[in-house]
Amino acid sequence: MLSPIQVLCSDITTLSLEPEPFASYTEADIISTVEFNHTGELLATGDKGGRVVIFQREPESKSEPFSQGEYNVYSTFQSHEPEFDYLKSLEIEEKINKIRWLPQQNAAHFLLSTNDKTIKLWKVSERDKRPEGYNLKDEEGRIKDVSTVTSLQVPVLKPMDLMVEVSPRRVFANAHTYHINSISVNSDYETYMSADDLRINLWHLDITDRSFNIVDIKPANMEDLTEVITAAEFHPLHCNLFVYSSSKGTLRLCDMREAALCDKHSKLFEEPEDPSARSFFSEIISSVSDVKFSHSGRYLLTRDYLTAKVWDLNMESKPLETYQVHDYLRSKLCSLYENDCIFDKFECAWNGSDSVIMTGAYNNFFRMFDRNTKRDVTLEASRESSKPRAVLKPRRVCAAGGKRRKDDISVDSLDFTKKILHTAWHPNENIIAIAATNNLYIFQDKLNSEMH
Amino acid sequence: MEVSAEAKRIMVVALGKLYSSRTQRGGLRLHRSLLLTLVMKSARDIYHAAQTTTESMEEEREEQQPSEVKMTTEASGTQELQGPASLPHLAADADAQGDAQNQDDACLGGPPHHTRKRRGKATAEPDFLPCKKAKLDLVSLTNSSVKRN
Secondary structure (H helix, E strand, C coil): CCCCEEEEEEEEECCCCCCCCCCCCCHHHCEEEEEECCCCCEEEEEECCCEEEEEEECCCCCCCHHHCCCEEEEEEEECCCCEEECCCCEEECCCCCEEEECCCCCCCEEEEEECCCCEEEEEEEEEEEEEECCCCECCCCCECCHHHCCCCCCCEEEEEEEEEEEEEEEEECCCCCCCCCEEEECCCCCEEEEECCCEEEEEECCEEEEEEEEEECCCCCHHHCCCCEEEEEECCCCCCEEEEEECCCCEEEEECCCCCCCCCCCEEECCCCCHHHCCCCHHHHHCCCEEEECCCCCEEEEECCCEEEEEECCCCCCCCEEEECCHHHHHHHHHHHHCCHHHCCCCEEECCCCCEEEEECECCEEEEEECCCCCEEEEECCCCCCCCCCECCCCCEECCCCCCCCCCEEHHHCCCCCECCEEEECCCCCEEEEEECCEEEEEEEHHHHHHC | CHHHHHHHHHHHHHHHHHHHHCCCCCCCCHHHHHHHHHHHHHHHHHHHHHHHHHHHHHHHHHHCCCCCHHHHHHHHHHHHHHHHHHHHHHHCHHHHHHHHHHHHHHHHCCCCCCCCCCCCCCCCCCCCCCCCHHHHHHHHHHHHHHHHC
16 A cells, blocks of 8 residues: 555645745745545645635546646635734734535536635636627627628637636635634535634535534633634534544534534543653643544544544544654654644545545655554655655654664754645545645655556 | 743743734634643643742751751651642742742741842742832832922
């Protein structure tokens, strides 16, 4: 499964046009979310500047069998703009927090994108024909002089250069007091939920003027606040189930059939804290930054600061598997706290068959863990190691004082400004998208391409 | 005490981060503020716990000057009684300064005049707390000016 990873498309600098390796980028170019659609044909990225860029996979061409499957820019649009809340005197960031695709039901594609406060539904459609031969208008669109029209013609659809049109179809606003961290489309394809720090709302995709509050953990007195919601997701198959994670490291599975307000959970997944590992920062590092259902719906994948855990929905007492992502940071927590890195929120992903999990780390490293063979690999997303068709070399971080091999990186030389927070895995194939600050890397399993 | 110094540093950093988050773009981040508050609370608890243990340890050492084992155990017993009584004071940060002074007096065995003993690291007032001295001087100044009129 973890065969050598090949660079499919070398780093696509989505928004910075500078080719030099040390070109500076603006903060607006930082990618904040990455998401494949349900077929994997399209890949959407959102950035801090409120823009969305959609990539499309080129169909395999028989003439050039090895250039199959490259992703090229399909469309770019401005999804959110910075706003100002006059009542609270607060600026609302335009950064795109999450993008979720709707399953395709007709020729057009739909996606939801959200910033801290507002969710928008976008329609992405293609236009490759245009009508020609109007009677009252000429080729440039000017009104013809009626006296010059001697005969009537029927306008004909003629092919034109492909144009991708994006239009906002719905705007779901004013439903969140706190910052939205997640959106999730329900398997009924009619509803979706949005979660902020303290509340989760249920929306109907066609109705923008109201939503239903399904979880509310705001205490009567805010001074009693002990935990917040960090992520939420609907079950992929059961439209009545959803899960949300908390800053205390717990997961709650809720059933919408039980009550209108799902404050009472159906299941609570919590691992008892190891008292010997207690430190000043125990609360921070146990906060769950991402939660994902497996494609089967049987398992949950969570990420906290140092580990990734796989939970079985049928076992609440402890996770099924725990993977150490970068345990060598455990002794560095104090300095990571001072430079703010301890607050970084890493995402995690399943592969299509739920046999491999992936998550990001620092120094532009990302890690994959094979659940069956228990093998794991550390790879780097960087310009230097990512020429097209190159094979990525596994990397190793040696803990301080450990045996050091050639090419190993020591913990102290890790670059903590280069963090991979957002990763995505193609729903069916071994193709992964890695967001490294302002760059997007797309890698493919070498075996995958050789088979074609 | 290493733990105490680290706890103090963590608290200072947390306060700095909480303060700067107020001016951050996008408004107050609830999750981050909550985590910082939790870290600060646990650091504060550990800091004060470390303070009381160092103070009771110092008191034990003071009593050990007459090198009688029996006397030290008795003395440490009495000092320990004083320890818990002062914890409610320790809980209020503002009183820490005055409290440290009380502990000092107890250590010295109470000479009638108030000696300004050079404080050790452990009993020094936390320097991230607002200083009360300036206010008192101002009050004394205004009092004297009123008197003249």
